[in-house]
Amino acid sequence: MSSHDTPIVAKTQAQYEYDRHHNAVHMRKQVINFAIMIFLTFIAFGMAAAGFSKYLIFPFILLLAGVQVVLQLYAFMHLEDKKTHFGGVIGFFMWMGIVIAFTFFLAFLTVVWW
Amino acid sequence: MDFNTKFTPHTWPDHPEQATMEGKNKVVGFWIFLACEVVLFASLFATYLALKNKGPAGMEFTTQGLYELPLAFAMTMLLLTSSLTSVYAIHHMRNFNFKGMQTWFGITLLLGAGFLALEVYEFYHYTHLGFTFTQSAFATAFYSLVGTHGFHVSLGLVWISTLMIRNAKRGLNLYNAPKFFVAALYWHFIDVVWVFIFTVVYLMGVIG
Numbered sequence: 001m002s003s004h005d006t007p008i009v010a011k012t013q014a015q016y017e018y019d020r021h022h023n024a025v026h027m028r029k030q031v032i033n034f035a036i037m038i039f040l041t042f043i044a045f046g047m048a049a050a051g052f053s054k055y056l057i058f059p060f061i062l063l064l065a066g067v068q069v070v071l072q073l074y075a076f077m078h079l080e081d082k083k084t085h086f087g088g089v090i091g092f093f094m095w096m097g098i099v100i101a102f103t104f105f106l107a108f109l110t111v112v113w114w
Numbered sequence: 115m116d117f118n119t120k121f122t123p124h125t126w127p128d129h130p131e132q133a134t135m136e137g138k139n140k141v142v143g144f145w146i147f148l149a150c151e152v153v154l155f156a157s158l159f160a161t162y163l164a165l166k167n168k169g170p171a172g173m174e175f176t177t178q179g180l181y182e183l184p185l186a187f188a189m190t191m192l193l194l195t196s197s198l199t200s201v202y203a204i205h206h207m208r209n210f211n212f213k214g215m216q217t218w219f220g221i222t223l224l225l226g227a228g229f230l231a232l233e234v235y236e237f238y239h240y241t242h243l244g245f246t247f248t249q250s251a252f253a254t255a256f257y258s259l260v261g262t263h264g265f266h267v268s269l270g271l272v273w274i275s276t277l278m279i280r281n282a283k284r285g286l287n288l289y290n291a292p293k294f295f296v297a298a299l300y301w302h303f304i305d306v307v308w309v310f311i312f313t314v315v316y317l318m319g320v321i322g
């Protein structure tokens with residue numbers, strides 16, 4: 001067994017029940033996150049269908065998409081979990097990816113024309 | 115650690131996907147892959163936005179004429195729900211409930227397949243209208259972006275179903291827990307990309 005591995009220890013019944021309860025509470029929070037995502041999706045589609053000015057809708061639905069993505073990354077993909085190993089490495093690469101992504105939008109929307 | 119060590123619910127670690135060195139490496143390696151996927155999709159999104167509604171003179175196809183919100187809405191609901199069902203699958207994995215995990219991954223697959231079927235219908239419908247891949251710069255950018263996402267969904271379906279079949283008799287251990295976890299991460303990422311597709315392509319397309 002390598003020193004990087006988690007030692008296997010049998011939990012006491014009390015610890016086991018506590019962890020189970022903790023997992024159940026966590027799952028309830030995930031369902032709430034999901035409800036928020038569905039709600040935001042409804043608002044976004046509703047706004048598009050209602051036909052307001054695009055200068056109002058565009059920034060608003062982009063903001064809603066941003067909120068949804070943050071929920072996906074941090075809650076559903078467990079980035080909020082402080083026990084994730086190499087969290088700094090993950091954050092570094094993701095932010096670098098986002099910075100490069102931004103330069104694409106900047107370049108393509110200013111340089112490319114038809 | 116012997117990957118095939120048998121566990122009980124009491125000995126199963128809290129974070130089985132990262133209990134071994136291989137699991138830790140797999141998770142961080144997969145996130146680096148996802149960061150590359152961010153860049154890939156950003157290039158496709160930027161191309162789409164630059165070439166949206168652009169094409170040969172007199173082109174009849176525009177985002178407002180083509181896209182239909184009810185279809186995009188149905189696809190969004192299917193994929194968003196499949197993201198929650200894979201959260202349930204990982205929840206059961208952490209509780210050492212193999213059957214629960216397999217069941218929820220199975221539901222995830224069904225929802226993903228439903229999404230894919232709607233996408234195939236959509237592409238079929240557009241091509242029959244004459245909006246084919248080579249019809250215009252707009253068409254090429256649209257199919258490249260949405261098609262690359264659809265390809266990721268198909269790959270995810272094959273990946274998760276293969277994992278489920280290969281491990282059907284093995285049950286949960288520290289060898290396959292990281293594999294299931296990483297597949298779920300991939301599935302969530304597909305949903306992340308779709309959130310931007312339904313916003314940037316469909317909603318912003320319908321408005322103009």
